[in-house]
Each structure stands twice: as C-alpha cells, then as structure tokens.
Amino acid sequence: MSNINSEQKKVLLVDPEEAFGRVLQPLLGQDYLLLQEPSVTSAISAFDTVAIDAILMNLDMPEPEESSRLLQAAANRDLPLPVIAYSWVASREKFLKAFKEGAFDTLSQPLDVQQLRFALDRASRRGAMARELMEARRLLGTSRVQGLLGNSKPMERVCDVTRKVAAVFTTVLITGESGTGKGLVAQAIHRMSPRAAKPFVAFSVCELFGHEKGAFTGAGQARRGRFEEANGGTIFIDEIGDLALPLQAKLLRALQERTVERLGSNVPRPLDVRVVCATNRNLEKMVEEGSFRQDLYFRISVIKIQMPSLNERKEDIPLLAEHFLRTFAKAHSKAARMLTPGFLSALSRYSWPGNVRELQNVMERSVV
Numbered sequence: 001m002s003n004i005n006s007e008q009k010k011v012l013l014v015d016p017e018e019a020f021g022r023v024l025q026p027l028l029g030q031d032y033l034l035l036q037e038p039s040v041t042s043a044i045s046a047f048d049t050v051a052i053d054a055i056l057m058n059l060d061m062p063e064p065e066e067s068s069r070l071l072q073a074a075a076n077r078d079l080p081l082p083v084i085a086y087s088w089v090a091s092r093e094k095f096l097k098a099f100k101e102g103a104f105d106t107l108s109q110p111l112d113v114q115q116l117r118f119a120l121d122r123a124s125r126r127g128a129m130a131r132e133l134m135e136a137r138r139l140l141g142t143s144r145v146q147g148l149l150g151n152s153k154p155m156e157r158v159c160d161v162t163r164k165v166a167a168v169f170t171t172v173l174i175t176g177e178s179g180t181g182k183g184l185v186a187q188a189i190h191r192m193s194p195r196a197a198k199p200f201v202a203f204s205v206c207e208l209f210g211h212e213k214g215a216f217t218g219a220g221q222a223r224r225g226r227f228e229e230a231n232g233g234t235i236f237i238d239e240i241g242d243l244a245l246p247l248q249a250k251l252l253r254a255l256q257e258r259t260v261e262r263l264g265s266n267v268p269r270p271l272d273v274r275v276v277c278a279t280n281r282n283l284e285k286m287v288e289e290g291s292f293r294q295d296l297y298f299r300i301s302v303i304k305i306q307m308p309s310l311n312e313r314k315e316d317i318p319l320l321a322e323h324f325l326r327t328f329a330k331a332h333s334k335a336a337r338m339l340t341p342g343f344l345s346a347l348s349r350y351s352w353p354g355n356v357r358e359l360q361n362v363m364e365r366s367v368v
C-alpha cells in the first residue's frame with residue numbers, strides 16, 4: 001500500500017487467492033490500483049487505512065456468512081462503500097441475496113474485463129457522490145440548524161432567520177406549501193430558544209382552550225387546553241388559516257391578555273407561552289376577504305419565515321434522499337443501498353407537488 005497514486009481509483013479485492021489479484025491488476029490498467037485482502041476481517045480493518053473507492057468481493061468465501069458480514073459492514077459505514085460481488089458458481093438466488101444485503105453489482109466468473117471496468121467506474125462515481133454527501137452532512141453539522149437539511153440558498157435564509165428568531169420572545173408565522181417542513185422549523189425555534197427545556201406542544205385548532213367538566217355532552221371531566229399544556233414553553237398552531245372567526249377572536253384575546261379561559265368557565269388562567277403559527281394559505285388575501293382578522297394577523301406575524309417548495313431547492317434533493325434512505329433502512333432493518341446517479345436525476349426532474357413530505361414517502365417505499 002506504500003506506492004499509492006492519488007489519481008488512481010482504489011479497489012479493495014477481497015479474495016483468499018493471491019494469484020487472482022496478480023492476474024487482475026494488469027488487466028485493469030493504470031486507472032485502478034488493486035489492494036488485496038484475503039479475508040473479510042482484514043478487509044474491514046483496511047476500510048480505515050486507505051480511502052477505498054470500491055470493493056470487489058468473492059462471494060465464494062470459505063465461510064458463506066462472511067460475504068454477508070462484509071456487505072453489512074460496507075453499507076453501515078458513515079461513508080458507505082459500493083461492493084461488486086462475483087462468483088464462480090453463479091446463481092440467481094445467490095446474486096439476489098447479495099443485492100438484498102446491499103451489493104452494488106454482481107458479476108459471474110470468469111470475469112469479463114470490459115464489464116468489470118464498467119462496473120468499477122460506476123461504483124467509483126457512486127463512491128465520489130457518497131463522499132460529497134458526507135461532506136455536505138459535515139457542513140450541516142457545523143453551520144446549519146439541527147433538523148433542517150439543505151445547502152441551497154433558500155434554506156440558508158430559512159436557517160439564518162430561524163437562528164436569529166429563536167433567541168427572542170416574539171410570535172412567528174411560518175408560511176409555505178404543504179410538506180415543506182414548517183413544523184420542523186417550529187421545533188428548531190423551540191429547541192434553540194431559552195424555553196427548550198419546557199414543553200413544545202403542536203395541536204389541531206379545536207384543542208386550543210380546553211373545557212370544564214360538563215361544558216358539553218361527553219365532557220365527563222375537566223381537560224386542560226393546549227395553551228395550558230405548553231405553559232412556559234412553545235405552542236405550535238399549524239394551519240391557523242383554518243381557524244374559525246369566533247376562535248380567532250378568542251386566540252387574539254389570549255395573546256393580548258396572556259390568559260386563557262376554558263370552555264364552560266369564565267376564570268382566566270395565566271399564560272406564559274411563545275406562539276409559533278404556520279399556514280399554507282394566503283392570510284393577507286384572507287384578511288382582504290374578511291375571513292381572517294387583520295388584528296390577529298398582525299399579532300401572529302411579527303416575524304415571518306417563508307418555506308421554499310422543493311422545486312425551489314432542487315439542489316438539496318440528493319442530501320434529503322440520502323438522509324431518508326439511511327433513516328428508513330435503519331428503521332426497517334434493511335441494508336442502506338447507495339443512490340445511483342440515474343435515480344437522483346429522475347428525482348430532480350420530477351415536479352414534487354407534495355414537496356419534502358412526498359420525497360420522504362418515495363424513499364420509504366423504495367426501502368420497503
């Protein structure tokens with residue numbers, strides 16, 4: 001490993017037959033440097049020694065479960081490594097099992113050199129893309145807001161405003177299409193605020209104020225409203241544009257007087273809560289039409305954050321897709337397969353009417 005050329009693509013060959021590596025290296029040419037390990041254990045140790053671009057593995061190892069162990073180890077790294085598996089005794093079942101465990105490609109012995117070079121080229125490009133995504137994740141960890149993924153200019157603006165507004169006690173209105181992540185921004189504001197140790201309560205508008213026992217049929221016992229549950233912390237009112245006018249008046253009074261009254265009670269209860277609202281509707285137009293109170297609009301929109309649609313931040317799709325892929329692979333106990341350039345290109349061409357939530361669903365289906 002001492003004469004390593006940084007321009008060469010480094011391929012780790014996992015095969016106990018040393019002679020095979022000596023034959024293969026000259027066939028691959030100067031574009032590739034072949035590093036051979038005789039066992040899965042030594043190969044896994046080599047992962048941390050040299051920056052590997054791809055792994056070429058013999059499926060016919062002395063211990064059958066060893067190939068599964070290497071595939072799992074390659075897939076579960078922070079920087080997953082593409083594995084090309086080959087076999088002298090090729091079968092559909094053997095290759096299908098390898099794919100399910102995370103293999104990038106499979107080849108039959110004797111190897112066709114052109115097919116092998118093509119597979120290695122694709123695998124090394126995939127590895128380069130994975131390194132770019134890893135660097136993007138590293139940058140997110142140092143310069144972005146936890147929970148908000150994206151390196152695009154629109155998301156930079158969202159993160160900048162989120163960081164600034166978290167430190168001050170004021171109402172925030174988050175606007176944007178459904179599925180853009182308005183709730184994630186609300187959580188980030190709370191998480192970075194002085195109220196982080198207190199409750200964060202998200203709710204539907206009908207649960208705002210609570211009720212007293214006997215306030216209506218079925219109200220068998222008193223219940224605290226969401227405002228009371230969030231006392232001392234942050235309350236997130238999603239889709240506030242759906243709030244009926246009578247409840248808008250009650251919400252405005254709660255914000256102005258910092259007290260709430262349960263349904264069936266006229267006893268004011270003190271309130272210490274930060275309010276963050278969200279909507280996918282045009283509240284300014286609703287104010288003009290008379291379906292949303294102007295005074296309430298001004299009260300809740302001291303700071304406004306506009307969430308971009310996924311179409312406005314398409315450069316974030318690879319990072320988001322890779323994040324969802326790894327998340328769902330772990331949740332469903334599946335191998336975290338790497339994303340192909342063709343698949344990412346297809347994702348980027350799609351219009352995404354459901355935004356990030358739709359991308360999340362697509363990636364979960366692809367894993368399952």
